[in-house]
Amino acid sequence: MRERLVVIGNGMAATRLCEELVSHGYAGSITVLGDEPGPAYNRILLSAVLEGTHSLDALTLRDPEWHARHGIDLRLGARVLELDLGRGEVMLVDGTRFGFDKVVLATGAIPTLPPIRGLVGMDGQLHPKVHAFRSLADCLRLMGSVPAAQRAVVVGGGLLGLQVARALSVRGIHTEVVEGAEHLLSRQVDARGGSVLRRSLRKLGTEVYTGTRAVRLTDEGVQLDNGHVLDTDLVVLTAGGRPSTALARAAGLRVRRGIVVDEHLASVTDPRVHAIGDCAEFNERSTGFVAPAWEQAEVLAGILSAGSTLEVPTYAGTRTVARLRATGLDVAVLGDPEKAEGEVVEVTNPVVGSHRKLVVHGGVITAGALVGDLSRIGLITQFYDRGTVLGEQEPGVAHGGAARGRTGDAARRRREVCACAGCDRGCAPRLPLRGGSQGAHPRHHRLRRVHVGRRAPRGHRRGRRHVTAVSEGFPRCYKRGTQREHEIPRFAHRG
Ligand SMILES: Cc1cc2nc3c(=O)[nH]c(=O)nc-3n(C[C@H](O)[C@H](O)[C@H](O)COP(=O)(O)OP(=O)(O)OC[C@H]3O[C@@H](n4cnc5c(N)ncnc54)[C@H](O)[C@@H]3O)c2cc1C
Numbered sequence: 001m002r003e004r005l006v007v008i009g010n011g012m013a014a015t016r017l018c019e020e021l022v023s024h025g026y027a028g029s030i031t032v033l034g035d036e037p038g039p040a041y042n043r044i045l046l047s048a049v050l051e052g053t054h055s056l057d058a059l060t061l062r063d064p065e066w067h068a069r070h071g072i073d074l075r076l077g078a079r080v081l082e083l084d085l086g087r088g089e090v091m092l093v094d095g096t097r098f099g100f101d102k103v104v105l106a107t108g109a110i111p112t113l114p115p116i117r118g119l120v121g122m123d124g125q126l127h128p129k130v131h132a133f134r135s136l137a138d139c140l141r142l143m144g145s146v147p148a149a150q151r152a153v154v155v156g157g158g159l160l161g162l163q164v165a166r167a168l169s170v171r172g173i174h175t176e177v178v179e180g181a182e183h184l185l186s187r188q189v190d191a192r193g194g195s196v197l198r199r200s201l202r203k204l205g206t207e208v209y210t211g212t213r214a215v216r217l218t219d220e221g222v223q224l225d226n227g228h229v230l231d232t233d234l235v236v237l238t239a240g241g242r243p244s245t246a247l248a249r250a251a252g253l254r255v256r257r258g259i260v261v262d263e264h265l266a267s268v269t270d271p272r273v274h275a276i277g278d279c280a281e282f283n284e285r286s287t288g289f290v291a292p293a294w295e296q297a298e299v300l301a302g303i304l305s306a307g308s309t310l311e312v313p314t315y316a317g318t319r320t321v322a323r324l325r326a327t328g329l330d331v332a333v334l335g336d337p338e339k340a341e342g343e344v345v346e347v348t349n350p351v352v353g354s355h356r357k358l359v360v361h362g363g364v365i366t367a368g369a370l371v372g373d374l375s376r377i378g379l380i381t382q383f384y385d386r387g388t389v390l391g392e393q394e395p396g397v398a399h400g401g402a403a404r405g406r407t408g409d410a411a412r413r414r415r416e417v418c419a420c421a422g423c424d425r426g427c428a429p430r431l432p433l434r435g436g437s438q439g440a441h442p443r444h445h446r447l448r449r450v451h452v453g454r455r456a457p458r459g460h461r462r463g464r465r466h467v468t469a470v471s472e473g474f475p476r477c478y479k480r481g482t483q484r485e486h487e488i489p490r491f492a493h494r495g
Pocket of ligand 1: 007009010011012013014032033035036043044045046047078079080081106107108133134135158244246276277278281288289290293313322323324325467
């Protein structure tokens, strides 16, 4: 009998898992149970849709026809209520049961409600002014409220909060951000980086309140713990989210913050159960970014397809590169710069609004944070990603120091990389060349080679070989001098 695989969740990790299972030629039957009513979509572009830079159509990852074509039984609007390990079944809210031999939990994360009085009414419903921002439904509801709104308060000054704040502000809404920590992006950048960001936001017209908490929502507005009241038409909650683990917990699986998995991405309690993406916890860490979710999906597809072969892949963790996706705000975070061990190479320029910090251990970049100036992100990501051992001067060079990247072995060996969020070297060669599929990669990944040759594009030095790519509409020269054309990765269409 064919192995029966049931995947719970139809989000970014589950979709990548299906794609990889198809490409591995997985021999079992696949059923995907997703509680959202529509096809899988690219969650990381929701704020771009809110901002108006991407259309709703651009979000779809794989539509139901794709699943049908590959023999995958996709059920939409199918919320799983129970995972019954004893009977080897999952049960939907309507009582439908599906038997499984293996099950994958890809249930993502859920937003948490901050302790603000008045958020929820006596009827248990959110106050009409209050919005979460996690799903397409949340995004559509918020977009529906935007035309009638003039003022908004975003609760939470993390990556998501800043994206939403910029999106609202670009849409002409006077937006204020409230963050309980002493500075913005407190999990990713230090106080200097936070204050550069705050200044940039202020210049863009968004006021920021840090070190203070929203405590109450009244008819007058959002009341802060310092007594201030912010008049508002909208309150968007972006502070806090946690792995969605209720099914696993109720089934008796080991759960800490996330569902605890081993190097085979299997539950440490029951090897028939796997977990990937935001709901999983590996090595005492749950991640919350798309790069690890995708890498886990790829590794798990290899594991599930390995059958009885001895070469079963294992997962060892993912290096993350997170990018803030918001017009006028440039932030990239590599790993965990606030916790990583090593020496810190840091440059802050409050005049131009940039802050760059690299953590270097044994000559290798182990983490970094760049605010306001991402001109070197491609190079830095590549060094970080490959664990390149840098020469003494190179951390400074990577910051854009005097040698301008022309010294050192590592700089000479550099090649083009995609620096988009959730995109690493493993993903770069698969980028669609032009136009692309509405598949695995969001539109911003569609790099387009526009110039290869000896003539310099406008603004670049003449007489050298130049390679220019357009990403998100901005031309960038990735490489000068030594690169030969055949070294440039070919971006193949991912069908
Ligand atoms: C607005 C926003 C912007 C983001 N921006 C970035 C970014 O720029 N870069 C980045 O790296 N990451 C970003 N993230 C995080 C990124 O989206 C997640 O890391 C990624 O989606 C994780 O994929 P996943 O499949 O684990 O979870 P999800 O994509 O959330 O999918 C989980 C799915 O499971 C479904 N589900 C849950 N419980 C059940 C159940 N019981 N039965 C059936 N279905 C269920 C959910 O409804 C959901 O559809 C962003 C997240 C948000 C919300």
